[in-house]
Amino acid sequence: MNAVTALVSRADALISALRGRVPADRFVTDPDVVASYHHDQAEWAPFAPPLMVVRPKTADEAQAVVQQCALRRIPVVTRGAGTGLSGGANATEGSVVMSMEAMASIKRIDRLERIAVVEPGVVNDHLRAACAEVGLWYPPDPASAPWSTIGGNVATNAGGLCCVKYGVTKDYVLGVQIVTGTGELVRLGRETAKGVAGYDLAGLMVGSEGTLGIITEITVKLRPMQPPQRTVAGYFDSLVDAGRAVAAVAEAGLTPSALELIDRPCLEAVDAWKNMGISTEANVVLLGRTDTPGEVGDREAERMQRCFEDAGATWAATSTDEAEAEALFDARRLAYPAMERLGPVLTEDVCVPKRNVPEMLGRIEEIGRRHDIVIANIAHAGDGNLHPLLITQPGDNAARVRAQAAFDDIIDAALELGGTVTGEHGVGLLKMSGLAKELDPTVLAMHRAVKSALDPWGLLNPGKVF
Known part of the structure; x- marks a missing residue:
């Protein structure tokens, strides 16, 4: 029996064992459809063909699948919409990918x-x-x-x-x-x-x-419901100046309802895609918001604008045009998919203390120069969560190697500055080596002990995180 025949036989046996508990239409075995569930959006994270995909519609169906997989020691990889950026939802060889898309009530x-x-x-x-x-x-x-x-x-x-x-x-x-x-x-x-x-x-x-x-x-x-917001925009010549503005906002005791950074390469990519007409001559745009009601909110917006100006903004203003303000934030949300259209994007997700945002942004620029890699930048700057986007051209393997080296250097820089390897994207596959650097070996052992206690056979998303 060859490997393909063995996999088909194993899949058929699992489906047969679940007959009566999980309807047949929940299982996906067509190779072309299954291929669309192989991986999330993490560039270059490894994956392998799963045994099948199952799309349960109830908790009981999900339980039945896990029970039968446990009996057969078949790994189970859970998947949402596949928008992850760390490889956490990537299929492993011979696994069952459990997509939760049909449980949407x-x-x-x-x-x-x-x-x-x-x-x-x-x-x-x-x-x-x-x-x-x-x-x-x-x-x-x-x-x-x-x-x-x-x-x-x-x-x-x-x-x-x-x-x-x-x-x-x-x-x-x-x-x-x-x-x-x-x-x-x-x-x-x-x-x-x-x-x-x-x-x-x-x-x-x-x-x-x-x-x-x-x-x-x-x-x-x-x-x-969130109160109405005031938007403050600032243009900066450099990432470091914008980082100084972020630190200044924190030092002023302000807690913005949003404080986002987006650089010109990202804005230009959004414009090329959506024709929004918002590209400017600024190298970096910082977008701040406050939702504190009344005159107090007005004063907070004024203080935020002053922080921008004192940090070196070439232009700063509090928006009086809500549509214009929303367009700027829409551009921030669209930045990643817009950059992805230009070629493979390796996305970072480091987080550093707010006081170290200026230095971290400067190090990212230096790392890009050293490795000859284009790095565009978006960030949840207000809490120090930075998303450098490492851009390469399709098929350029040498650039891919340099980008991966730059990726590792950014992680090391974040850790040196008291930060963490992931603020919100997760460890998945891409940050496993970084996690090992960040956590003490004793702490890593504690994590593994919890994993062993709750998943004694190691069947749930194996090979990820640790």
Whole structure:
């Protein structure tokens, strides 16, 4: 029996064992369709053909699949929308890829308790829109919010534009339902505003990248609708000057509702794609927002603008045109897909203390020059989360090698400045060596002990993170 025949036989046996518990239309074995589930959007992260793809529609179906996979020691790789940038959802050889896209129900929005109960396949923007209809707000807003799903956001502890003031996904997850590595369906966490009964196992699932359990339901807390915002824009000649403005905003005691950085290569790429007409002669644009109501908010916007000017902005102003302000933030959200159209993009996700943002931006520029790699920059600058985009041309293998070396150097620089290898994209495959540098060996052993306890056969997303 050759390898292909053996895989087909194994897939058929699994489907047969699940007959009566999981409908046949949940399984995908057509090679062309399965190929679309091989990997996420992480450039150059390795992957291998899985055994099959399964798209459960209920938690019971997901549990049944894991139980049978556990019996046969078949790895299970969970996948959301595939928008990840670290290789965390990449298939491994002979695995079952469990796509949660069909579990996309918003089960309940409770206005009194200010919570929502959702399935993992719910798209972030869809949840935000449903909450807005009843006057509530789910703050985490990654740039991929129009496409990424809540399950994937939880798995990577996604952040976004407003996290500088309102926090990241972990700050909103109250409870989860999961399938464990041994096939048990359990609920973790709570729906109450308070709760300290036992360890925070629900919190443990946030950022676990599918290595500790398969999330089948999520309870998140909500906030009242965000107040109207004032937007402050500043143009800078250099990344370092823009970084100084970021540090100055923090030193002034301001907590902006957003503070985003985007450089001219990104703006030009967005314009070339969407014809938005927003490219400027500025090398770097810094976009700040405050949503503090009334005169206090007016004064905060004035102080933010002054921070920009004192740090060397060539131009700064508080916008009086809401449409213009939204266009600038739309450009920030579109920057990554716009750059991706130009060629392979290796995306960084380091985070450093705010005081070290200017130096880190300067080091990124120097690393780009040293390795002869074009590095464009976007950033959630207000909390020190930087996303250098390393650009290469298709088929240029020498540039690819240089880009990977630059990628490693950026990680090392972030760690030297007291930062972390990933702020919101996750470790996946691309940051495994960086994680080993960041964490003490004893701490790494603690992580592995947790993994072994919850997934004793090592079947959940194997070969990732550690």
